[in-house]
Amino acid sequence: MSAWRARLGAGLLHPACKPAVGLLLMAPLAALIWGVMQDSLGANPAETLIRNSGEMTLRCLLLTLAVTPLREWTGVAAFARLRRMLGLLTFTWALLHLLAYSWLDMGFYVEDILRDVAKRPFILVGSLALLLMLPLALTSFNAAVKALGSVRWKRLHRAVYAVALLAILHFFWMRAGKLNFGDVAVYGALLAVLLGWRVWRAFGARASTAAS
Numbered sequence: 001m002s003a004w005r006a007r008l009g010a011g012l013l014h015p016a017c018k019p020a021v022g023l024l025l026m027a028p029l030a031a032l033i034w035g036v037m038q039d040s041l042g043a044n045p046a047e048t049l050i051r052n053s054g055e056m057t058l059r060c061l062l063l064t065l066a067v068t069p070l071r072e073w074t075g076v077a078a079f080a081r082l083r084r085m086l087g088l089l090t091f092t093w094a095l096l097h098l099l100a101y102s103w104l105d106m107g108f109y110v111e112d113i114l115r116d117v118a119k120r121p122f123i124l125v126g127s128l129a130l131l132l133m134l135p136l137a138l139t140s141f142n143a144a145v146k147a148l149g150s151v152r153w154k155r156l157h158r159a160v161y162a163v164a165l166l167a168i169l170h171f172f173w174m175r176a177g178k179l180n181f182g183d184v185a186v187y188g189a190l191l192a193v194l195l196g197w198r199v200w201r202a203f204g205a206r207a208s209t210a211a212s
């Protein structure tokens with residue numbers, strides 16, 4: 001094993017690695033809370049909170065999807081240690097995003113929220129993404145993996161690809177009204193690489209099985 005791989009593997013296996021990644025990905029929450037306290041979130045703090053939590057959800061989701069490619073491209077198996085935590089951080093940010101919207105935009109009026117879901121397709125798509133994430137978060141623990149069996153668990157967790165497609169559609173649709181696609185294109189391109197690599201690998205594996 002080359003020196004950089006050994007060093008990277010040792011870093012990922014270090015007991016401080018997971019807490020450090022967790023802190024890094026939750027630090028924006030502290031910054032947002034601080035911003036609220038200092039009244040420094042701009043003219044529309046509610047919008048800032050909703051948008052920042054939405055973007056953090058998408059970032060964590062892409063990081064979760066990057067674990068397997070990174071493991072295979074680098075040959076460092078220890079990347080897999082981070083996957084469950086990254087998935088749960090994605091879910092946490094999605095809940096914070098929903099909380100910010102339900103509270104700050106909708107004042108927790110369930111009827112208004114349901115009306116908004118029915119009226120604005122991008123909210124419906126975001127809600128579907130969140131609903132699909134729920135069984136994944138609930139079955140992310142060892143006991144659930146054991147209870148479901150590895151084949152069924154893996155099949156269920158393929159729903160993460162649908163979550164990712166719905167999430168990018170949610171983002172695209174929201175920005176379509178403003179004809180502002182800069183960030184959407186960047187996140188969309190990253191997602192295309194992460195999902196495209198999986199498709200390419202699945203077809204490659206099938207082709208090599210057929211040839212042998």
Ligand code: HEM
Pocket residue numbers: 047050051052053054055057058061094097098101105123126127128129130133163167170171174
């Ligand atoms: C996996 C689930 C979700 C992801 C990944 C996600 C992601 C995002 C992203 C990236 C943005 C745009 C941020 C920006 O402009 O910088 C956004 C905006 C928004 N999302 Fe979500 N979202 C999700 C679920 C939801 C749900 C469940 C709701 C509400 C029920 C929701 C409501 C909104 C609203 C209201 C906005 C802001 C619209 C505006 O400012 O005009 N999202 N979301």
